[in-house]
Amino acid sequence: MANHVLLNSVEHSDLRVITQRADKYGDNLWFSPTFVDEIRSVQAHYPIVFHKDQSSAQFTPVALFGFEQQENLFLESSKWCANYIPLSVQRMPFFIGRQDVTTDGVTEQQRVITLDIDSPRVSKTQGVELFLEYGGNSQYLEDIAAILETLHHGLQGNDNFVNALISLNLLEPMTLDITLDNGANHKLVGFYTINEDVLNTLSSDNIVQLHKAGYLQAAYLILASQVHFNDLVALKNKRVAQEE
Numbered sequence: 001m002a003n004h005v006l007l008n009s010v011e012h013s014d015l016r017v018i019t020q021r022a023d024k025y026g027d028n029l030w031f032s033p034t035f036v037d038e039i040r041s042v043q044a045h046y047p048i049v050f051h052k053d054q055s056s057a058q059f060t061p062v063a064l065f066g067f068e069q070q071e072n073l074f075l076e077s078s079k080w081c082a083n084y085i086p087l088s089v090q091r092m093p094f095f096i097g098r099q100d101v102t103t104d105g106v107t108e109q110q111r112v113i114t115l116d117i118d119s120p121r122v123s124k125t126q127g128v129e130l131f132l133e134y135g136g137n138s139q140y141l142e143d144i145a146a147i148l149e150t151l152h153h154g155l156q157g158n159d160n161f162v163n164a165l166i167s168l169n170l171l172e173p174m175t176l177d178i179t180l181d182n183g184a185n186h187k188l189v190g191f192y193t194i195n196e197d198v199l200n201t202l203s204s205d206n207i208v209q210l211h212k213a214g215y216l217q218a219a220y221l222i223l224a225s226q227v228h229f230n231d232l233v234a235l236k237n238k239r240v241a242q243e244e
Contacts, residue, residue, distance in 0.1 A: 003118040004095060009131045012115065016127035017093065017140070021080040025121050028075070030066040032088045035154030036161050036218045043225035045082040046074075047232065050162070050171060050192040059162045059171065059192065060155075061222065064232065067178070067186050073235035087151045093119030094144050096152050111152065113145060164215050168206055170195050176229060181237045182244070193226070194219050 005011075021027050031051060034042045039061065042048060046063040053060070063086050065072040074082050097114035115122065128140045137145070165171050172195040176188035199219060202210075210216035 002116045004114040005117050007113045007115045013131050014124050016123050016129050018121045018123055018127035020078055021075060022078045028070045028072050030069055030071050031062040031064045032086050033060050034063050034086050035158050036214060037154055039218045039221050041084050042086055043221045045084055047228045048222045048225040060158055067188055073232055087147050091147050091151060093121045096148050161215055164213060170198055178233050180240055182240055194223050196223055
């Protein structure tokens with residue numbers, strides 16, 4: 001279970017973070033959230049689909065890394081075999097927290113960086129330092145702060161993106177049936193995608209509406225990303241062959 005603590009240079013001056021990629025460091029993710037401004041980078045490598053949270057019924061665009069839980073087909077020999085890793089993965093094991101700050105009698109919430117202190121990435125002997133020897137943040141921690149800020153605003157914007165798609169009836173459930181080289185059958189269910197037929201028959205006013213919001217390109221990029229399902233199947237065949 002994650003143990004989030006407020007990161008500070010006094011208590012955590014000796015901590016480091018292991019940036020190597022491997023299952024044992026929590027990279028065995030089969031999907032990860034993304035957002036509109038990141039979709040162009042993500043779609044160059046991964047299929048993008050929509051995940052529906054069972055408790056909140058909220059849709060989130062996600063980059064897909066495998067066909068089942070705890071399967072990341074892009075991990076091989078402690079290396080992530082893609083030129084771009086989504087920010088929601090890059091930021092681990094850091095998160096954004098909130099802290100009450102009182103100034104002149106007025107209390108406001110400010111965003112702060114928290115660290116999962118129990119993450120297998122956290123170490124005192126291995127990895128990249130978080131703080132400089134004589135004070136101040138390391139460049140790595142500065143980069144993490146920038147990633148968290150971008151991720152925060154990007155994920156917040158997903159609600160408007162998804163609501164626009166739903167209002168135009170552009171989301172539909174998807175099922176993907178695949179047959180591996182060894183004859184094994186797999187079915188990917190539970191995700192949603194863009195309904196291309198509906199998208200292509202939208203009125204000019206709706207097209208302009210999506211374009212002005214910056215969502216039209218994102219919708220087509222999500223559809224284009226589906227070509228990478230073929231890549232996932234190839235990676236799955238390769239892994240199964242290695243295991244056999």
